[in-house]
Amino acid sequence: MSLISATQLTKFFGPLDLFTGLTFAIPPRARIAIVGPNGIGKTTLLRILAGLEPASAGQVHRAKSLRLGYLPQESVLESELTLWEECLSVFSELRQMEVELAELEGAMALPQGAEAALERYGRLQAEFEHRGGYTYPVLMRQVLGGLGFEEADYNLPVMHLSGGQRTRAVLARLLLSNPDLLILDEPTNHLDIAAVEWLESYLSQWEGAAVIVSHDRYFLDRVCNAIWEMSRTGLEQYRGNYSAYLEQREARWELRRQQFEAHLEQLFKDLDYVRRNIAGQRTLQAKGKLKRLSRMIQALEQVGIDGVTGRSWMEISEEVTTTTSPLGVDEAERRLRALKLPDRRTKYLRLNLSTRQRSGDLVLRTRDLLVGYPGTPLFTVPDLELRRLECAALIGPNGAGKTTFLKTILQKIPPLAGEVRLGASLEVGYFAQAHEDLNPANTLMQEIERSAPHLLPGQIRDYLARFLFSGEDVFKQVSMLSGGERGRLALARLALSNANLLLLDEPTYHLDIPSQEVLQAVLQDFEGTILLVSHDRYLINALATQIWEVDPQEESLTVFLGSYSLFQQEKQQKREFERAEVEKNTATRDDYTRQSRQRNRLLAEERRRQTRLSALETQISRLESELDGLSRQLENPPADMMRVQALGERYQRIQQELETLLNEWANLHEDEKVSSTT
Numbered sequence: 001m002s003l004i005s006a007t008q009l010t011k012f013f014g015p016l017d018l019f020t021g022l023t024f025a026i027p028p029r030a031r032i033a034i035v036g037p038n039g040i041g042k043t044t045l046l047r048i049l050a051g052l053e054p055a056s057a058g059q060v061h062r063a064k065s066l067r068l069g070y071l072p073q074e075s076v077l078e079s080e081l082t083l084w085e086e087c088l089s090v091f092s093e094l095r096q097m098e099v100e101l102a103e104l105e106g107a108m109a110l111p112q113g114a115e116a117a118l119e120r121y122g123r124l125q126a127e128f129e130h131r132g133g134y135t136y137p138v139l140m141r142q143v144l145g146g147l148g149f150e151e152a153d154y155n156l157p158v159m160h161l162s163g164g165q166r167t168r169a170v171l172a173r174l175l176l177s178n179p180d181l182l183i184l185d186e187p188t189n190h191l192d193i194a195a196v197e198w199l200e201s202y203l204s205q206w207e208g209a210a211v212i213v214s215h216d217r218y219f220l221d222r223v224c225n226a227i228w229e230m231s232r233t234g235l236e237q238y239r240g241n242y243s244a245y246l247e248q249r250e251a252r253w254e255l256r257r258q259q260f261e262a263h264l265e266q267l268f269k270d271l272d273y274v275r276r277n278i279a280g281q282r283t284l285q286a287k288g289k290l291k292r293l294s295r296m297i298q299a300l301e302q303v304g305i306d307g308v309t310g311r312s313w314m315e316i317s318e319e320v321t322t323t324t325s326p327l328g329v330d331e332a333e334r335r336l337r338a339l340k341l342p343d344r345r346t347k348y349l350r351l352n353l354s355t356r357q358r359s360g361d362l363v364l365r366t367r368d369l370l371v372g373y374p375g376t377p378l379f380t381v382p383d384l385e386l387r388r389l390e391c392a393a394l395i396g397p398n399g400a401g402k403t404t405f406l407k408t409i410l411q412k413i414p415p416l417a418g419e420v421r422l423g424a425s426l427e428v429g430y431f432a433q434a435h436e437d438l439n440p441a442n443t444l445m446q447e448i449e450r451s452a453p454h455l456l457p458g459q460i461r462d463y464l465a466r467f468l469f470s471g472e473d474v475f476k477q478v479s480m481l482s483g484g485e486r487g488r489l490a491l492a493r494l495a496l497s498n499a500n501l502l503l504l505d506e507p508t509y510h511l512d513i514p515s516q517e518v519l520q521a522v523l524q525d526f527e528g529t530i531l532l533v534s535h536d537r538y539l540i541n542a543l544a545t546q547i548w549e550v551d552p553q554e555e556s557l558t559v560f561l562g563s564y565s566l567f568q569q570e571k572q573q574k575r576e577f578e579r580a581e582v583e584k585n586t587a588t589r590d591d592y593t594r595q596s597r598q599r600n601r602l603l604a605e606e607r608r609r610q611t612r613l614s615a616l617e618t619q620i621s622r623l624e625s626e627l628d629g630l631s632r633q634l635e636n637p638p639a640d641m642m643r644v645q646a647l648g649e650r651y652q653r654i655q656q657e658l659e660t661l662l663n664e665w666a667n668l669h670e671d672e673k674v675s676s677t678t
Contacts, residue, residue, distance in 0.1 A: 002027055003066055003181050003209055004049055009058035011044055018044060022058070022235045026181065030209045033220045033242065037228035038484050038512040043073065043185055047229070049211065050183050069179035073186045075170040077158055083169055083318065084154040087144065089201045091136050091177045097128045114611045136176075143172050146198035148191065148397070165191035173389050175202065182210040188219050192397040193535055215513055217539035242538075260305045260341040267293060267336055275329055287326070294327040295320075297335050304342045321574055349515055349520045352464035353492060356498035360424035361388050364409065368418035372403050377416055378404060379555045384548070388423075390528040391523075393540040393564065396550030402533045403433060405550075406503050406559075409531070422501075429499030433506040433533070435486045437493070440479035444469055444489060447478060451496040467492045483510035486618045491519065500528035508536045540564045609668055616665045623658045625650065 003027040009022040018041040025047075026032065034042050039619065047053040048060060048069040062068075079086050088095075101124055107117035132139065145156065145166045153161075162277060167190050174182060186197045200222040203210060214220055220227070220242040227238040227245035236252075238245040270293050277286040299308050302320045327335065364386035372378035383385035386392050394402050407413040409420050410430060422428075430437070438447060448460045455463065464474050467488045487510040494502070502523075508516045520539050523530060534540055540547075541564040549567075550557050559565045630651045637644045 001063060002061075003063050004032075005061045006049075006055075007059045009045075009048070009060065010056050011041060012046065012056045017232060019230060019232060019234075021233065022230075024235060024237070026209060026211060028180075028209055029207065030211075030226060031203070031224045032209075032211045032226045032228055033224040034213050034228045034230060035210065035220075035242075035245075035513050037514055038482075040232070041231045042230060046070070046185050046211065046213060063180075064160060066181065067177075067179040068181050068183065069174040069177055070183045071167070071171050071185060071187055072176055073189065074163065075167040077161075077166045078320045079158040079171050082155050082157055083144070083149065084140070085163065086158055086169060087140050087173055087176055090173055092135055094128065094131060094133045097124060097133060101125060101128060108607050114607065118608050118611075122173070140176060143175050143202075146195065146202065147172050148195040163516065168195075178208065180208050182208060182212075184210060184212045184214070186214055187212065188214055188216045188453075188535075191535075193395055193537065194397060196537075196646065201585075215508070215511070215516065216536065217516065218541065221538065230589070239588065242664045256305060257341060259309050263300075263308070264336070264339065267296065271329070271333055271336060274332075278329060290332065291326040291533060293332055295322040297327065297332060297339070299324045300339055301335070315660050337450050348518050349468050349488060349491070351495055351518055353495055353502070353522050353528075354498060355500040355526075355528045356427060357425055357500065359388055359426050359500040359529065363388055363390075363423045363426065364531070365421045366418065367421070369408075369415055369420060370417035371401055371408050372416050373404075373413070374416070377555065379550055379552065379557050381405075381418070381557045382559060384559065386529060386531065386546075387528070388529055390545045391532060391543040391546050392546050393544035394531065394533045394550070395540070397552060400550040400552045402550060403505055406505055406531070410503065426501050427497070428501045428503060429494050429497040431490055431494050431502070431504045431507050433509065434612070435490050438486060438490060439477045442478055444474045444476060444478070444481075447489060447493060449495070451493045464492065484512060484515075487511050488515065502526070502528060502530045502532075504530065505533045506535065507532075508534065508539055537564060613665065613668050616668070617660055620658065620661050620665065623654055623661070627654050627658065630654065 005024050005025040010020045011018045012020075022045070035046065036042055044053065048055050048428060050068060051062075052070070066528070077086070081089070096216045101121065104117050104121040104124065108114050108121060128134070141151075145151075149165075149168070149172075153165070156376075158166065159171060171184075184219070187199065191199065196216065196219055200219060202564050203223050210223070212220070212224065222241070227240070227242060228240065229236045229249070234317065238248045240248070270289050274290045274293065277283065278290070280286075295313075296308070299316050299320045299322070303316070308316055326332075328583075362385065366381050368383070369381035370377055370379075371381060384459065394405060396402055404413060408415050409422075410428065411420075416571060439450075442450070444464055445457065445460050448463060449455065452460075461474055464470075469485075469488070478489065487507070491507070511519065513654065516536065516539070520542050523539075523543055530543060532540065532543060536670045544564050546562065547564060547567045548557055548561040549560065560570070630647060633647055634644070634651065637647070
């Protein structure tokens, strides 16, 4: 059964249709990524699924008792608790069970009610262990540590955390709550690469389902098994991860083109038949064919090739409106030639990065370099060389000093020690993460004019259109632009620099996936050298010829010569070796824990045995006394024979009951001997 299903889901704001006619189902354990250009309604759809916003039309059905967790892009967590206490609140039921188990342990030591307490303790302990009662503090540390929190952060009040830390805190709490369905809107936004990799690993082993919106293509490749592509008119579903989606999407586009051209070719053949026979002996056949041709042309105009392929006219006619009289032959030809294959593909920015001149072969060299600020050294750098046409990817956690390193190379910040040497014939282009090179008071037109004063206003408008700025948008001030728009404008200025060395600081951060794909393709064809700082591992994997990793704990930079995939393989091999060593060292602790639990169970069983022995001895003593009394009465029997018979029968019953209790007492003593030998 589906966790959530939707039928003909539509959302509009006034006259604007955000999306229409979405029909889908989310099965258990699905890992679905929703992709599409910015502004298409992905976040709105997630909010509708989470029950936080109504749809304008259509229906959403959620499974009964569905446990759902939602992570918005920017989470506002208002809490007076500490980070640890906030996450601990997820396990309130387990903590109540802990309190009850402690109370039952005390009750089992008392003679009265010990047996009932022991029975309840056994059931509750089994449930407690099954639900992770003995491991949830460890799980909390794993999740918080995996998402980049230090132990020193655990006791910080949530109100004192930064916006990014609060978002990570909400994500930690969601993961610990273990819902049936996670709805995640840009979950990697505030995570460094190490935290994203941890999240990928966590989700790959998780039993629930997830619906994810993310611009991180590498994350989607590692986590998702289905891609839903949103457009204004519907939702296309693809199987597999992001890379599989790209291949299937190209195949679908090509299939549509072939179907459209084949359909068009057949319609032109029909039109030619009509033209040749409309006034001849086969006029009836020609008129019938013209009628069918006319309605098919109108159907193609209204629903496109997808709406007619593989469907009968009865099905098609329910969705289209056609004229009762056929078109004229000339009108049919005119409208047939006007038919175009609808291009539902996203509009892409048109970026071109060309170099003005060839640089020297040696582009960058460092000697004994120390990066940082006076009094605050960040990391040492081994002697580096970057040669023409290479791409070095600079990676490391947030705050490690990657941007500082770029500014050191640009000579905006002096090194604390050592030197940076740039090669001959270099023209450097710099893409700043914060886009500080843009003047907030300028319009888009003025920013391009600043970089290319030789361009006329009409040429500037045409140039900005290549970066998806059209109409009155070109007169907006930079301060009014969104993050994605500022990124596109910064790329537009970078493309005018004709640089042969590009220093790129998070160039894809605010770009939607279609724009990321264009930028990646352009950079792959770039006839220059690139130094790239990015969390976009998909881009790094496509471009990098060497990896420069900053380790803030070691205060050093290490170099790996090779692609990101090879770099990851080497790190994985190292982790597996370290894990094997840790497992050897923790085996003894695990054995001790198991022995401790076994010892507790044995102690509980011993308390139960001793309680039962005490009760048996009391019952045996009582029965023996009663049997002695009956024996004395039978030695001097009363005159009433019925009374004598009743005394005899009771004597036999008590003797049998006593024998049963003595056997149980003997067995319990035998158990004591066995347990003492083990």
